[in-house]
Amino acid sequence: MDYLSDVMKAAVWGEVPPQVPKWNTWLHRNLSETxxxxCLKLDKCWFSKEKTPxxxxxxxxxxxxxxxxxxxxxTKSSAECAYSKFDPYLFNTKKTYSHNKEILFNQWGYTVTEAKWLQEEVTKQGLKKYTVGDYMLGKLDEKGQRIGIRVEIPRRDKVGSVSFITGWMVYPNGQIKLVTPYGGR
Ligand SMILES: [Zn+2]
Ligand SMILES: [Zn+2]
Structure with a gap:
């Protein structure tokens, strides 16, 4: 359950509304020479209080x-996934990658025909999970702070679903951008 659904539920059932999740923004101050x-990359990036670098x-x-x-x-956060992360990258449509990730997706019944759908689904789930704080802090270096977000999709080959970790980079003012569409199970 996420915060908004909990608020709705509490309103319907007359329960005490849940605590509002606490978030903070990282602010870099120019106080030193170097x-x-x-820290510059973290400047103005938003994090849930419990999951702040x-x-x-x-x-x-x-x-x-x-x-x-x-x-x-x-209301202001946004998620961005480039189509190229799925086609040609994930589905390896140009046969230029050796990551073999397309084999996994093919096994789950996905081909490049679903690239557009996947792009939209990953964007939607990524944004939702980021804003409810359902992410894992990943590597932080001079390129920025990465976070991992678990995405779940239905299998297309049989009944059921599969989930996997998508990798994102955090940008200022609530923006996250997809780095890798499949970062592991
Ligand atoms: Zn620093
Ligand atoms: Zn600092």
């Missing part, structure tokens, strides 16, 4: 965490 790339990030880190409204997180 700027560390990692280690702060302070290092000795003499001048960054601060500022609370932001959860309503803003729900």
């Amino acid at each position: 700027h560390c790339q990692e 280690k702060w302070p990030h290092h000795p003499f880190c001048h960054c601060v965490l500022e609370d932001i409204s959860y309503n803003g997180v729900l």
Whole structure:
């Protein structure tokens, strides 16, 4: 269950509404001569309080965490998945990759015909899960903070579903962008 459904449920059943999830934004302050790339990349990125990168990030880190409204997180966040992450990348339509990820998806009944659907589904689930804090903090380096989000899709070869981890990069002001459509089971 996520926060919004819990609020609706509480309203319908006359229960006490759930606690509003707490989110904060990372703010980098220009107080020192040297700027560390990692803190610069985190600047203005939004995280759920429980899943914020280690702060302070290092000795003499001048960054601060500022609370932001959860309503803003729900209404202003956005997720972006480039079509190219599915075609040609995931389905290996140009036969230029050796990742073999297309074999897995083929086994689940997916071919490049479903690339557009997958793109939309991964975008939708990614955004929803990010905004309810259902993500895992991944690697942070000079390119930025990565997060992992579990996505579930129906199997097309038989009844049932499969889930896997999608990899994303966090950008300022609630934006996340897909890095890898399949990052493992
Ligand atoms: Zn730093
Ligand atoms: Zn810092």
